[in-house]
Amino acid sequence: MFTSKPIEKIVELFSTLPSIGKKTAQRLVFYILRQDKEFALSLANALIELHEHTLYCSTCFNFTDTDPCIVCSSQTRKGKLICVVEEPQDVTAIEKTREYKGMYHVLHGTLNPLEGIGPNEIKVRELLQRCTTDVEEVILALNASVEAELTIQYIAKLLKPLSISVTRLSRGLPVGTDLEYTDEATLARAIEGRVNV
Numbered sequence: 001m002f003t004s005k006p007i008e009k010i011v012e013l014f015s016t017l018p019s020i021g022k023k024t025a026q027r028l029v030f031y032i033l034r035q036d037k038e039f040a041l042s043l044a045n046a047l048i049e050l051h052e053h054t055l056y057c058s059t060c061f062n063f064t065d066t067d068p069c070i071v072c073s074s075q076t077r078k079g080k081l082i083c084v085v086e087e088p089q090d091v092t093a094i095e096k097t098r099e100y101k102g103m104y105h106v107l108h109g110t111l112n113p114l115e116g117i118g119p120n121e122i123k124v125r126e127l128l129q130r131c132t133t134d135v136e137e138v139i140l141a142l143n144a145s146v147e148a149e150l151t152i153q154y155i156a157k158l159l160k161p162l163s164i165s166v167t168r169l170s171r172g173l174p175v176g177t178d179l180e181y182t183d184e185a186t187l188a189r190a191i192e193g194r195v196n197v
Contacts, residue, residue, distance in 0.1 A: 007033075059130070061106040061123050063088045071104060078102040080136040084127060084155065086110055086143055090179040094141065097188040102139075105130060110147040111154055119154070128158060137165040139194055143178050156197040167194040 007029055014025035032040055056062070057069035064070070071077060071091075081102030085091055091104050107122040119125065131138065138159055142148035156166045170193035179187065 060104045061108065061126065062091050062104060076101070080134050081139070082127075082130065082135055082137070083139040083141050085141050085179065086148065087180075090141065090143075093179040093182060093187060094191065097184050097191060099188045099191050102137075107142075107151070110142065110145070110151040112147045112150075122151075124155065124158070127155065131159060131162055131164055135164055137167060139191070140166065140168045140197065141179065141191070142168075144174065144176060152197060166197045168197050169194050 010029045010032075011022065011025045014020055014028050015022050017025075020028070032043065053065050054063050055065070055067060057064045057067055057072055059068045059072040062069050062071070066073075078101050082105050083094060083100060083102055084105045084107060085094070086107055086109060088106055091106065094100050094104075105123065105127050107124065107127070109117055109122045111117060111119065111122070127138075138155075140152045140155060142152055152168055159166050169190040182190075
């Protein structure tokens with residue numbers, strides 16, 4: 001340890017964030033230290049507010065500060081179309097394309113039997129409950145991974161008896177790529193070229 005304990009503590013915390021290593025964490029901490037105290041207080045208060053005022057939408061399970069969220073409460077969205085994604089950041093990625101006008105359903109993960117993640121650990125049951133209404137199509141927009149493929153097959157099998165069209169994004173997305181990091185044009189083409197499951 002070459003600095004103070006508070007610095008080391010914050011560096012440790014920042015380095016637990018995704019894509020943040022020790023060096024980046026140190027840069028962030030030193031940047032914050034160079035700012036005035038008001039900046040640090042604003043940052044701390046924003047983090048507290050984030051936790052206190054962010055919740056799951058009771059319909060789609062995206063993060064929101066109102067329930068239902070802005071998408072689920074919109075009168076202009078196509079309620080008969082549901083796009084199923086793994087994580088909340090995937091909703092943001094799809095919305096950036098400006099091509100999709102339906103509803104969403106966030107699973108908060110994928111099936112992974114080796115890790116003990118089954119249908120009860122993600123929002124599959126809630127998706128099935130939503131599909132008892134006037135839903136005509138479910139788009140499975142999951143990342144390209146083995147776990148996502150297992151999840152797609154499982155959900156498609158559950159939805160088959162409900163006479164709902166089940167589609168998936170076209171294969172224009174490279175394997176191993178997260179939707180969050182895919183450019184808008186590629187993602188728009190993948191939505192446009194979706195195929196039946």
